[in-house]
Amino acid sequence: MSEAVHPGASPVPVERAAAREASGETRTQRDTDLPDAELDRRLARTWGRPAGLVGWLSSVDHKEVGWRYFVTAMVFLALAGSAAMAMRAQLARPDAGLIGPDLYNQIFTMHGTTMMFLFAVPVMQAFGVYLVPLMVGARCIAFPRLAAFSFWVYLFGGLMLWIAFLLNAAPDVGWFAYTPLSGPQFSPGKRSDIWAQMITFTEVSSLAVAVSVIVTVFKHRAPGMTLDRIPLAVWAMLVTSFVVIFAMPAVMLASTMLILDRLVSTQFFNHEAGGDQLLWQHLFWFFGHPEVYIIFLPATGFVSSIVVAFAQRPAFGYLPLVLALVATAFLSFGLWVHHMFATGLPQLGASFFTASSMLIAVPSGIQIFCWIATLWGRRPAMATPMLFVMGFLVIFVMGGMTGVMVASVPLDLQVHDTYFVVAHFHYVLIGGAVFPLLGAFYFWYPKFTGRMMSERLGRWNFWLAFVGFNLTFFVMHVLGLMGMPRRVYTYPSDSGWGPLNMVSSIGSVMLAASFGLFFVNALWSLRRGVRAPSNPWNAGTLEWALPSPPPAYNFARIPIVTHHEPLWKERESLPVAHGLAVDEREILVSTLVEARPDLREVVPGSSIWPLISAIALSIAFVASIFSPYAALWGGALVGAALLGWFWPKSSHEDEE
Amino acid sequence: MKTRLAVDLSGLPPFGFDNRSPIWWGTLGFVAIEGMGFVLAVGLTLYLKHVNPHWPMDAAPPDLLPGTLLTGVLLASLWFNRSADKAARDGDLSGTRLWLVVMTVVGLATIGLRLWEFNALNVRWDQNAYGSCQWLLLGLHATHLITDVGDTAVLTALMFTKHGRGKRYSDVSDNAFYWSFVVAAWIPIYGLVYWVPRW
Ligand code: HEM
Numbered sequence: 075m076s077e078a079v080h081p082g083a084s085p086v087p088v089e090r091a092a093a094r095e096a097s098g099e100t101r102t103q104r105d106t107d108l109p110d111a112e113l114d115r116r117l118a119r120t121w122g123r124p125a126g127l128v129g130w131l132s133s134v135d136h137k138e139v140g141w142r143y144f145v146t147a148m149v150f151l152a153l154a155g156s157a158a159m160a161m162r163a164q165l166a167r168p169d170a171g172l173i174g175p176d177l178y179n180q181i182f183t184m185h186g187t188t189m190m191f192l193f194a195v196p197v198m199q200a201f202g203v204y205l206v207p208l209m210v211g212a213r214c215i216a217f218p219r220l221a222a223f224s225f226w227v228y229l230f231g232g233l234m235l236w237i238a239f240l241l242n243a244a245p246d247v248g249w250f251a252y253t254p255l256s257g258p259q260f261s262p263g264k265r266s267d268i269w270a271q272m273i274t275f276t277e278v279s280s281l282a283v284a285v286s287v288i289v290t291v292f293k294h295r296a297p298g299m300t301l302d303r304i305p306l307a308v309w310a311m312l313v314t315s316f317v318v319i320f321a322m323p324a325v326m327l328a329s330t331m332l333i334l335d336r337l338v339s340t341q342f343f344n345h346e347a348g349g350d351q352l353l354w355q356h357l358f359w360f361f362g363h364p365e366v367y368i369i370f371l372p373a374t375g376f377v378s379s380i381v382v383a384f385a386q387r388p389a390f391g392y393l394p395l396v397l398a399l400v401a402t403a404f405l406s407f408g409l410w411v412h413h414m415f416a417t418g419l420p421q422l423g424a425s426f427f428t429a430s431s432m433l434i435a436v437p438s439g440i441q442i443f444c445w446i447a448t449l450w451g452r453r454p455a456m457a458t459p460m461l462f463v464m465g466f467l468v469i470f471v472m473g474g475m476t477g478v479m480v481a482s483v484p485l486d487l488q489v490h491d492t493y494f495v496v497a498h499f500h501y502v503l504i505g506g507a508v509f510p511l512l513g514a515f516y517f518w519y520p521k522f523t524g525r526m527m528s529e530r531l532g533r534w535n536f537w538l539a540f541v542g543f544n545l546t547f548f549v550m551h552v553l554g555l556m557g558m559p560r561r562v563y564t565y566p567s568d569s570g571w572g573p574l575n576m577v578s579s580i581g582s583v584m585l586a587a588s589f590g591l592f593f594v595n596a597l598w599s600l601r602r603g604v605r606a607p608s609n610p611w612n613a614g615t616l617e618w619a620l621p622s623p624p625p626a627y628n629f630a631r632i633p634i635v636t637h638h639e640p641l642w643k644e645r646e647s648l649p650v651a652h653g654l655a656v657d658e659r660e661i662l663v664s665t666l667v668e669a670r671p672d673l674r675e676v677v678p679g680s681s682i683w684p685l686i687s688a689i690a691l692s693i694a695f696v697a698s699i700f701s702p703y704a705a706l707w708g709g710a711l712v713g714a715a716l717l718g719w720f721w722p723k724s725s726h727e728d729e730e
Numbered sequence: 731m732k733t734r735l736a737v738d739l740s741g742l743p744p745f746g747f748d749n750r751s752p753i754w755w756g757t758l759g760f761v762a763i764e765g766m767g768f769v770l771a772v773g774l775t776l777y778l779k780h781v782n783p784h785w786p787m788d789a790a791p792p793d794l795l796p797g798t799l800l801t802g803v804l805l806a807s808l809w810f811n812r813s814a815d816k817a818a819r820d821g822d823l824s825g826t827r828l829w830l831v832v833m834t835v836v837g838l839a840t841i842g843l844r845l846w847e848f849n850a851l852n853v854r855w856d857q858n859a860y861g862s863c864q865w866l867l868l869g870l871h872a873t874h875l876i877t878d879v880g881d882t883a884v885l886t887a888l889m890f891t892k893h894g895r896g897k898r899y900s901d902v903s904d905n906a907f908y909w910s911f912v913v914a915a916w917i918p919i920y921g922l923v924y925w926v927p928r929w
Contacts, residue, residue, distance in 0.1 A: 104740050216752050285759035293752045297737060319759065323766040327774075331866070340855050340862035342774075348782045348859035353774060360770075608731065619731045634736050647732035653740030662739060663752060672750055674742045675897075713880055720884065722893050 102655045105631060113630050116656045121213070121627035123680040132680040134222045135626055136215035140204025141522065142225055147197035150232055152593070154188035157181045159586055162546075166579035168567035178563035179246035180265075184239055186249030187269065190365065191276045192232045194507060198372040199224075199283045201514065202311040204522070206287055208617035208624060209305045211296025211633045213661045214677060216289035219684045219719070224282035226688030231275025234696060238268045245269035248561065250362060251332070253343035253354040258336045267336060267699040270329040274695060277326045280368075284315035284322075294661065295669040296616065297651055298635040305615045305638065306382075306395055310375025313399045314368055317406060321364035328357035338702050360407070366502065367406040371399060373466075373507045374441055376514035380463050381445045383517070383613035384454035388639050390447035391440075398437035398444075405434045425483075432478055442467065458532030459611075462513030465540045469505025473498060476551065491561075494554025500547045512539070512592060519596070520610050524622040525603030531595040538588035545581025549574045614639025619648055632662050635669075683719035690715035745897040747819060757904050761911045764874065768915050771870055772922055775863040779926070787860040789853035791927040796850050800843040801920050804913045807836045811906050811913075818902035823894060826902055830886040833909070837879030844872050860927075867919050874912045881905055 105113050123133045133139065160181055164173040173181065207215045215221050238244050245265045247256040256266040291304065291312045304312075332354070334340040341347035343354050382389050389395060408430040445467070454460050476498040480486045489495060512535070519527050558571050565571050609618040616633055617624070619641055631650035637643035654660045654674060663673040694708025748754055779785045810832045817825030847868060853861035885905055888894055 106735075106738070106740065217756055220756075281763055285756055285763075288759055289752050289755045292755055319762050320766055323763055324770055327767055327770050331862075334855075334862070334866075338856065340865070341857075341859045342778075342862050342866075344859070347857075348778065348787055349862070350778060350781050350859070353777060356777070357770070357774065631733055631735070632739075633733075641731070647734045649736035650733040651737040651739050652735050653738045653742075662742075663746075663750070666749065671737065671739050671742055673746050674739060674744055675752065676744070709876075717884060722888075 102660075103657050104653055105656050106652045108656065110630065113656065114625065117627040117630060118625060120657055120659060121625075121679075123626075128682060129680065131685050132682045134214075134218035134678070134680055134684070136203050136207050136218060136221060137522075137624060137626075139215075139218075139221050139225050140200050140202075143196055143200030143203055143228070144522075146225075146229055146232070147193050147200055148593070150188050150192040151197070151589070153236065154185050154193055155586060155589060157185040157188070159582060161185065162579040162582040164563065165565075165575050167576065168565055168569065168572045170564055173563060175563045176246065179561075180239065180242075180244040182561055183245045183248055183269070184235070187235065187245065187272065188232075189503075190249055190369075191272065192228075192235070194369045194503065195276070195280055195365070196228055197511060198311075198314065198369060198507075199280060201372060201376070201518075202287045202315070203283060205518065205617060206290050206308055206311050207294065208521075208620065208628060209308050209615050210291060210294060210299060211616045211629060211635065212290060212294035213628050213632070214294075214659070215286050216294055217286045219678055219681055220282050221286045222681075223684035223688055224279040224286075226685050227275055227282075227691060228279035230688060230692040231272050231279070231695075234275065234692070235268060235272045238264075243268060245272075250358050252358075253332065253335075253351045254345075256332060257343055258339070259344075261336075264699060267333055270333045270336075271695050271699055273325055273329040275692070277322045278691070280318050281322055284318040287311055287315045288319075292666050293663050295664050296629075296633050296635050297662070297664060297669055297671050299664075299669045301667055302392070303635055303638040303640075306378035306389060306392070307372075307375035307615075309396050309399055310371050310378070313403045314371045317364045317368050317371070317403050320407070321361045321368065324357050325361035328354060328361075331357075333699070337699075363409045364403075364406040366499075367402055369503065369507045371402065373510035373514075374399065376510045376517070377445060377463055377466060379613070379615070380459045380510075380513055380517050381448050381454075382639070383611045384457070384460045384463075385448050385452045386612065387448065387452070388614070388642075389444065390450075391444040392638065394440050395444050398440045401437040402434060405430060405437070409434065428482055435474060435478055438470075438474060442471070457516075458527070458529060458536060459513040459517040461533065461536040462509045462516070465536060466505060466509040466513070469501055469509060469540075469543065473501030473505050477502060489554050491559055492554035493550040493558045493560055496560050497547045497550035497554060500550075504543055504547075509539070512536075515592075515596070517611065518617075519599070520606030521617055521620075521622050521624070523600055523603070524606055525599050525601075526606050526610060527595050527599045527603060531591055531598075535588050535591045535595060538584050538591065542581050542584025542586075542588055546578050546585055547581075549578050549581075553578070609641070614642040616640055681719070683715065687712065687715040687719055745900050747900050747903050751900050751904070753901065753904050754907065757908055761908065765911070765915065767870065768919065771867055772918060775867065775922060778859050778863055782859065785860060785929075786853065786864075786927040787858045789857060789860060792847075792852055792864065792924055793850035794924055796843055796846040797920060797924045800840060800847060801916065803836065803840055803843065804916055807833065807840070808910065808913055810836060811909050815903050815906035818899040818906070821899055823889070826894075826899070827886070827889050830882060830889055830902065834879065834883050834886050837875065837882055840875055841872070841879060844868065844875060864923055867923050871912075871916060871919055874915065878905070878909050878912050882909070 103116070108116070123129045123135065160173060161178070164170050164178065203215060203221055235244070243264050245251065245268055247261060247266055247269065251266060251269050254260055256269070291308060295304070331340065331342045335342055335344065341349045343349045343351055345351060378389055378395060480489060480495065480498060516527050516532055519525070553571055553574050556571060558565065558569070606622045608621050616635070619633060620628060631652050632654070633640065634649040634651055636649070640648070651662070651671065654662065659677050659679055660674050661677055662671055663675050664670060665672050690711045694704060694712055697704035697708055745751065810829055814826060814829035814833055817829055851864050851868070853864055855861050855865035882905060885902060888898060889902070
């Protein structure tokens with residue numbers, strides 16, 4: 075234990091001290107002897123950003139970037155939700171004429187694409203960018219400018235998609251854009267190109283965030299935060315980031331090949347010239363199934379945090395919970411073919427993928443048992459975050475059960491492309507990710523804003539969502555078994571599907587109302603909410619040691635971690651490290667496994683160049699939809715912007 | 731929350747090499763991403779080859795000379811690359827400058843050879859799926875050549891200014907690490923592009 079409390083206590087080698095002496099570094103002001111108020115004042119000056127619009131656009135503070143990610147993702151949630159409501163309005167009655175087939179195709183594609191790529195993944199990244207540095211006790215995220223850049227790239231990609239929708243050029247080939255439908259022969263015009271390029275934008279951004287998060291967890295943990303003291307939510311973000319790194323290149327490569335087929339007539343997916351349509355499906359689902367876990371794994375991290383805080387005891391089975399995350403990540407790569415059972419794969423292959431699809435239920439089961447065991451015998455206060463966790467457990471288990479059902483080939487063939495599948499994946503996505511997400515938002519909102527969200531509105535929010543969700547989607551199982559196919563813009567009245575569709579649409583109005591309440595609550599509480607103390611839930615992880623909202627520099631002095639719920643272990647006062655510079659953005663770099671202090675490094679500050687680079691990249695991406703030469707001059711443009719980014723502006727600056 | 735001082739960090743050094751440095755890990759992250767891209771590109775080429783038993787379909791295999799020459803230059807460059815790395819680790823400014831200049835020139839030469847390679851493929855990208863794969867593989871690798879040569883050129887210029895000190899040495903070392911990856915990634919692609927069609 076004493077080793078952990080004094081992880082950096084080893085004496086400093088003489089030559090290091092001599093090197094410091096020689097480089098004149100002794101002049102820097104260090105925090106050691108500064109009184110607290112003075113320290114806060116000087117750190118705020120060093121870590122703050124310039125005021126004004128340019129200052130705002132130049133921010134590389136991970137909390138500002140993370141918050142922008144949230145707000146943007148929520149706007150896309152509202153847009154995709156509106157698209158869903160339009161579909162439910164059209165489908166409420168048979169033979170309805172609100173929306174024609176062409177527009178309907180665009181709308182369901184926009185809904186699916188926006189929900190997956192512009193809402194669900196980025197909103198999880200938002201938590202990663204905002205919370206991971208706080209939870210590991212760091213002053214900032216690794217590569218702060220890269221994180222800022224990733225936000226702008228994401229924003230511009232989303233804007234491109236929705237502007238195209240307004241111009242009647244939205245993709246209309248479904249969220250997975252199967253070839254040959256999306257290829258040059260069956261989709262002339264620019265719609266599929268918009269889809270493919272939107273993929274490129276969002277994947278660049280996710281990959282950048284994944285690298286930042288991984289390096290933050292590996293190298294910027296507070297002293298003493300050994301691997302077995304990393305908070306579960308951070309483990310979840312870390313494992314997710316690895317899944318991103320290995321899954322997303324597949325879809326980027328696929329969408330690039332699709333655009334090449336469409337723009338310069340390569341033949342990757344063209345059967346006539348030796349290409350293969352199924353190749354698209356392999357590449358897409360190699361990414362697409364892990365994608366579901368990219369959304370789900372961070373959500374399990376939220377659940378762990380909330381359950382532990384509300385049970386007021388450390389997680390039961392820390393190690394199994396971590397191993398379950400890792401196992402899920404590995405298995406998620408063995409599953410892609412289950413989306414392709416209907417394509418007539420060889421028998422043995424299909425059996426293998428059935429087995430691995432069923433196997434993935436095991437780690438999920440372990441997680442659920444650990445959470446229940448953590449809560450066992452406790453009487454957690456049923457505040458809104460906890461309500462959403464309960465809702466998650468119920469809905470997710472149901473979604474998992476239908477999941478195990480469709481993992482078997484004969485059943486899958488029966489319900490393939492029906493509303494049964496639509497019901498299944500909304501149970502998993504909304505139950506497994508959106509419910510924990512809303513819970514997490516209620517949970518961390520006080521940290522983000524310094525105010526509590528309204529509990530009363532929160533309870534209404536939850537119950538409306540729970541009832542509305544089940545009404546909307548439960549009946550879709552039945553509709554699917556009755557044979558209603560997905561992606562149809564209407565259906566005849568003698569099909570008998572009318573009444574259940576009406577029920578579903580009514581449910582969706584309740585669900586939409588619940589999201590409305592959520593937005594009202596979030597906005598209202600921003601000004602009117604009760605002031606939040608620094609640790610309203612009496613939780614144990616490091617972010618709760620900070621004021622709400624945290625200052626630009628996060629920790630005035632880097633905490634020293636002695637337990638995986640450090641605040642519960644050190645109730646009186648927190649041991650901290652000192653000796654970092656206060657007039658430069660200096661941070662602590664620690665070792666990978668034991669988190670021993672290793673280096674002091676100066677990190678780059680605010681800069682407008684990430685935004686300029688993102689603009690250059692966006693010009694290149696959008697222009698290359700129209701001309702292959704844009705890849706050349708656009709590349710030069712991006713190169714020039716990156717030069718501006720990396721070239722040091724003063725002799726002081728040590729840039730990324 | 732109340733705090734108490736426990737550990738002094740002021741004696742820690744301001745930068746380090748290899749896995750001590752965050753940038754090294756960042757580079758490794760991008761190497762993993764791009765490595766995955768290469769693995770997938772190789773995989774899909776083999777997949778399409780499996781679908782089309784006559785590989786190179788109706789085209790002639792590529793001329794061996796430019797690609798083999800490039801492979802030779804890349805392998806030789808590893809030595810210069812190591813020298814740059816070593817000079818940086820020793821904090822040897824003139825050595826670092828020298829080897830960075832050499833690496834920039836060699837890098838430019840590899841880009842020139844790559845252009846020649848495209849001309850000697852004996853197939854257009856739009857001729858058939860085989861041609862598309864050949865162009866994809868060479869193109870994907872070419873973007874890496876260009877990125878790293880650009881990066882090397884900028885670093886070289888920096889080392890001739892007043893910024894050429896301190897942490898910059900570990901940047902040089904990370905850049906050298908990335909180049910080794912670019913070379914390593916080429917070897918299987920060389921086999922796939924030049925020898926598999928001759929099998
Ligand atoms: C507000 C609640 C929601 C409602 C009422 C809703 C409704 C629907 C409906 C009716 C469809 C089927 C369209 C068709 O096949 O014709 C659909 C498809 C889909 N939904 Fe949702 N949805 C909601 C939320 C979500 C969320 C939160 C996600 C993801 C995180 C999501 C992801 C998808 C995807 C990926 C598709 C498939 C699109 C395609 O076929 O290409 N939905 N949704």
